[in-house]
Amino acid sequence: MSLLDIFTGFMPHFLYSQFFVTPQYPTTDCTGKTIIVTGANVGLGKEAATHYARLNAEKLIIACRSTEKGEAAKRDIEASTKRSGAIEVWPLDLQDYDSVKAFAKRAEGLKRLDVVIENAGIATNTFQTVAGNESTVTTNVVSTFLLALLMLPKLRETGRNFNITPTLTIVASDVHCVTAFPERKASSIFGTLNNPKEARMGDRYNASKLLEVLTCREIAREHPVGQTKVTMNFVDPGWCHSQLMRELDFAPMRLIQRIFCRTTEIGSRTLVHAGLAGPETHGKYLSNCKIRRCAPLVEGKEGLGLQKRVWQELSEKLNAIEPGVTKVLDV
Template sequence: MSSFPAFLKSQLFYTPRDPLSTDPAFAAGKTIIVTGANTGLGLEATKCFVRGGAQTVIIACRNLSKGEAAKHSIEESENSKGVLQVWELDLSSYASVKAFAKRCETIPRLDSVVLNAGIATGRFQRVEGHEAHIAVNVISTFMLGLLLLPILRRSAATTGSRPFLTIVTSEMHFWTTLPQKKSPNIFAALDQEKGADMMDRYNVSKLLQILVVRHLTRVVIGDRFRYPVVVNCVTPGLCRSELVKDMGLTPVVFKKLLGRTVEMGGRALVNAAGGLVGKESAGEYIADDRISEPSPLVRSEEGAELAKRVWEELVPILERECPGIVAGIAV
């Protein structure tokens, strides 16, 4: 959304398509992981995958009891048993991320991963030595994604299909200039509590996600259209989820007035992760069920240089926790 009028037009006049209307069995026989799937958009996306005939959908969430409650609710509403599994995943813990990825090595096939879990808060907090938005939304998200890439590649080789790794981002990335880009080290600057603009931090984390996806798919991978896994990112638009409940009254009221339903947002996630948009979305930013242009900053020469810097700062952080993680990207 390059402007507020464009944002309003999307919110008020576009409804994400139901993938079942295109293909009622779009997920038949597939194994899918949805993070943050016990509530909100993740829960709705999980329901949609179940309706589409998925063989296995893994609900990845921090709280197992809430995950089990979501599982039972979906089983009852969709009259579907034996499809859902609940696995523990806490993105605020690198150990949890690594344990989850290790467990995924036991999966016979993996067709789609929707990295939906994230945080938005107005408070400065540290997680694993980093500011929480950066640790959860960026570092842990890409740690998990890169650890799962070899598993997705293996599945592509054995099934002959092309799996999807989809990062759920936000149109809010348009609304930050990334002030920390002036610092010698962006991640170090973001870790400083003094002077931190926490109302901008969620926006920054979403911008960093898109920059990393673009550098990964355009430079590190090389030919993103031939790579055996489709890596993309999607904004579901502003939805009436609980994501901003800790950020004060204004964002909450804004969501109530303009937000899409969580069901609509869930559809957007599913469409990006293998439904409507398709394989040509590799390396792209998806909005309103189509490949869209990210912010002018992302598309600029400065954005390409920023993406390179962010990647080069992120890799040592990931390698310290998971030696050899980047090597797993190669075909």
């Protein structure tokens, strides 16, 4: 994105959203539903899980790396909603593909699965290789979509058995609008992202969110909801107080966050809305509980070719981790 695009497109929307828009408080009844929220021990995930519990979800699964922290979140949610017996804590480590596979295998035993909110992610300025990729790429992109594909059969089965269209939501971000993403000019996008000599870690979180957006759009373009039988959408919660930015915990940034950030609870309302949204949101970007256009890089003349390239490269990685995993989309 050019500076002109940032100051004429992104910034006005960002400032208006942060200061003048308050997403609607969720009221949709979730009786009978089974809902998974990843990264739900803190921040947006925990607040979204609290809403779903308050809205009478029959089963709510908190997925997080630390079951100890997950159990603490469970106790907090039970106390605040005055509900018990509905919440389970399941371990999920997105930096470990075996953990992702085990989580999805466990989910096969659920009676039903109505909603999956993929909220877990990291933001770091430190380059570290984890499971064959830079850690942000592994966590926010590769494992996120590995989990998405592995969950599709259970979501689809639920749709058939209960005559509904389940939803899988990826928590993206408006920061996908601010990366110029020069890696797109390389012969291998992921190869460049994973090269420590070429890594631009100050922009890495933004780039990872762009990759999520491009991937969601391409999957939905190739596989409409009539084929998948599952709605896949992606959502921007706005800039919220959370632990995601803990590496930037210094006085000036704390002041900026105090001025600009939404509360975590307000931001979480967008996650709840996206998870309960209908097939009309398949492949769509949701912001402030409404469908919104993506960045010019995504919507412009380069977008289609770029999302095809990203999905092709990512598909190769996913099939190397779990052979044939992308075939679930062709059912």
